[in-house]
Amino acid sequence: MTAVGDGIVAIDFHTHVQRSARSAPPEAVSENAEAMAAYFRTDARTPTVHDLAEVYRAQSMMCVAFTVDNRWATGEEPAVTNDEVIELAAEHSDTVIPFGTVDPHGGRRAAREVTRLAEKGARGFKFHPSSQAFYPDDRDVYPVYEAIQEAGAIALFHSGHTGAGAGTRGGGGIRLKYGNPMHVDDVAVDFPDLRIVLAHPSFPWQDEALSVALHKPHVYIDLSGWSPKYFPPNLVQYARTLLKDKMLFGTDYPVITAERWLRDFEGLGFDEDVKRRILLDNAVRLLGLTR
Known part of the structure; x- marks a missing residue:
């Protein structure tokens, strides 16, 4: 079981591994990475697991790290494999907490992959309904949730608006409708022991996210993807x-x-x-870490 060091001041519950440390870096930044950088007015960084470990260790923090498998929707392989994320995170267990990702359209095959990855060390699984093109309450995905619940892992769902595809032609083919957090409410009912995290302030469905988290005991909200100065007042009040x-x-x-x-x-x-509580204690409890 992962232990939290005495000097750890925070756990960042939402970071992306965007490049393999086991292959040469791409010659050019992808169109999607450039669009995301323009949307967030930042540099088009593409961190490896090693990069995340360096950044967060220097700040006396831990981070939850993952990639996203959206190959069904895009036809493109993930930039880094689940196995690499888990294996390299083990080299940085003082800092990096690995989550996996599976194609939600994969049914029982994806469920078997969840079991394999959880046994290997994945503490949870990241879903991005908008870029993976699925509704979280689609019953075809239920075998995947069943496997996550049986493994005692966490299901982390992107919710609300997304910077992915923003400003590109046709929004990069991404449909925002999949990001309504109310679609996760059925998942919380049908898998009552599954620990769920709704990622991001859920604009334009913030009230829905707050309602689900208030009503369902195992549903949490991570505050990533927005600067706190832009948080809606109702989110701040409930927080x-x-x-x-x-x-x-x-x-x-x-x-x-x-x-x-x-x-x-x-x-x-x-x-x-x-x-x-927000910076450290809630994550420690949810992840089942020791101190």
């Missing part, structure tokens, strides 16, 4: 009160850095107890 034990610090690195996120978070005026 400081009724959902203070279910909010998780997250950046969506590399598009937002921890430094920027934390700087803007300070401006929200949370008291120290709530800040510690």
Whole structure:
């Protein structure tokens, strides 16, 4: 079981591995990476697991790291394999917590892959309904959730708007409708022991996300993908009160850095107890880490 070091000050619940450390870097930045960088007004960084470990170790933080398997929708292989993420995270177990990803259209085959990856060390699985082109409550995906629940792992769902494809022709083929967090409510009902995280402020469905997290005991919200200064008032209010034990610090690195996120978070005026819960304690409890 992963232990949290004495000096760890935060756990970033949402970071992306965008490049393999086992192959040569691409000669050019992809169109999608350039579009994401333009949308978030940042550099088009493509971190490896080693890069994430270096960045977060220097800040006395841990990070949850993953890639996204959207090959059914795009026809493109993920930039890095699940096995590489898990194996390299094991080399940096003081800092990197590996999540896996599977094609939600893969049915029983994807469910078997979940079991294999969980046995290898994946602590959870990332889904991006908009870029993977599926509704989370599609019954064809249920064998995958069943495998995640049986493994005691976490299901992390992108929710709301997305920077992926933003500003490109036809939005890069990405349909925003899949990101409504209310589609996750059925999953929380039908898999009552499955721990679920709704990623990001869920614009334009923030009230739906808050309702699901308030109603379902195993549904959490990670606060990644937006600078805190842009958080909607209702999200801030619930984060400081009724959902203070279910909010998780997250950046969506590399598009937002921890430094920027934390700087803007300070401006929200949370008291120290709530800040510690959001930055560290809630993630420690959800991930089942030791101290």
